Amino acid sequence: MEDRLGEIRGGGPPKRHNARTVAALTGNPGCTRRAVLDSAGADKPALAERLGFPARFGQSRFAITRGNAFEAQLKADGGVELLRLVAERLGVPVPAGATWTDLGGDDDRPERSRAALTAGGVGPALFDHPLLGLDVAGRRVHLEPDLVAARLAGRFHVVEIKSFPVIDGQADPAKVAAAAIQSAVYVLALRELLAAEGHDPELVSHEVVLICPRDFGNRPVASLLDVRKQLLVLRRQLARMARVDDLLATVPAGFTADPAADPAALAAGLRQVPARYAPDCLAVCELAQFCRHEARGHTGALGRPVREALGGVVEVADVLALAEGGRAPEPEQAEAAALLRAAARLRADALTGNPA
Ligand code: SF4
Structure with a gap:
């Protein structure tokens, strides 16, 4: 193989x-x-x-530089501001005496990360630059979460720092979704690490703390992301691979x-x-332009909702023929054909200003 x-x-x-x-x-x-x-x-x-x-x-070079500057600002002074944000978002008092361990550097980082994260202990702790691992299709992948907070609210929490803004309490949903699935990768890797060392993997919370700049400035705001659904999808795909x-x-x-x-x-x-x-491929897969070109003229290229609504009608040319009544539908296309004819009637009415 x-x-x-x-x-x-x-x-x-x-x-x-x-x-x-x-x-x-x-x-x-x-x-x-x-x-x-x-x-x-x-x-x-x-x-x-x-x-x-x-x-x-x-990511553009500008976005990478901005992201690095925001992360450095948060981690300055031993992560005091970061600790406050994380504790407040988890709904616990800001702990005194939390330890800060920087696991960065070149020498034996996986082993140092394993030792630090699985050593046990009782006090609150923040681990910067840990290095985790996950098996993907039989190969070990190294992963670097921004930060892991331990023993805050009794559990480990992955902390993800992103440079996209939260404006009026809202962030770009696509970017939040991408951050959630990426954080789920870290949660899974951390759970596997704890389990391998005989600890309860559920000590790692499914709630990830996402920290972004607020509005158009550099002031940080923290939110909680529940990544249980993402963990399910991730496990399924890794098992398939x-x-x-x-x-x-x-x-x-x-x-x-x-x-x-x-x-x-x-x-x-x-x-x-x-x-x-599907159009989502454009954001996640390097082959998207090739596959989009290949899918031209197919309903699937218009997205999953269209593919599902027009189940059984594969070609856009067939969609148009069915909408115009130019050809009889196959039995399994009857429902989609009725939908298309109704949509075509509505469109014609709207264009002629003659609502039914
Ligand atoms: S290979 Fe093509 S269809 Fe598959 S995920 Fe990538 S872009 Fe999408």
């Missing part, structure tokens, strides 16, 4: 995951193409480039995602591995 995965990625070392890429695995769990490529550790950005559809996402042999059974013999291969052969091979393109 390892040989086959190596062939798929073109013989190079597997691309390493990080929390963002592990979180992104849950973005489209029904997509076999993505699961195969990620299990093989294929270089998807290079693959997309070679196919002529380079990925167009990632762990069954790599099942996934490989869906891939044609000779299939490769080697970025050095001929682009036409790469595109032809990829088309044989089932995908489920």
Whole structure:
């Protein structure tokens, strides 16, 4: 199996995951193409480039600099401000004598993190730059949560610091959703670490503290995110990727995602591995531009709600024909066809100013 995965990625070392890429695995769990490529550790950005559809996402340099400055500001003075924010959000008095342990640095960070986080102890503690691990498709992935707060409100809490603003109490829902799934990756890794050392994994709370700048300034505001749902999705997708042999059974013999291969052969091979393109892919998967191009003219390209509402009608051309009454629906398309005709009537009425 390892040989086959190596062939798929073109013989190079597997691309390493990080929390963002592990979180992104849950973005489209029904997509076999993505699961195969990620299990093989294929270089998807290079693959997309070679196919002529380079990925167009990632944080701008400005956003990264702003995020680093905000995090440094919060962690200054031994994290006093951070501790206050976290304690207040958890609804406990700000503790005196909380310890601050910086687990950063190059030497033996996983071991130092393991020792510090599983040592037990009674007092409140903050752990900066811990390094956690998680198995993804049989490979160990290293993860770096911003901060872990321990023994505040009796449990461990992952603290996630983001630079997107909360304006009038509201943040961009897509960014909050991305932060929630990324935090769930850390919660899962921390639970596995505690369990491996004989501690109760439930000591790690499913409530994550998210800290963002308030309004248009740099004053921080903390909120709680419940990541139980994200943990379920994450576990399911990781379990699916762990069954790599099942996934490989869906891939044609000779299939490769080697970025050095001929682009036409790469595109032809990829088309044989089932995908489920949805507009959400644009934010989470490097192959999104390729898959969007491939899905052109299909209802799935318009998003899951449309795909579900028009179940059984795959082509946009068929949607238009059914809406205009230009062709009779198949029996399983009858419901969608009635919906489409009603929508077409409403649209025509609206355009002619002649409401029914
Ligand atoms: S962009 Fe393509 S490969 Fe990636 S998740 Fe979407 S459909 Fe799957």
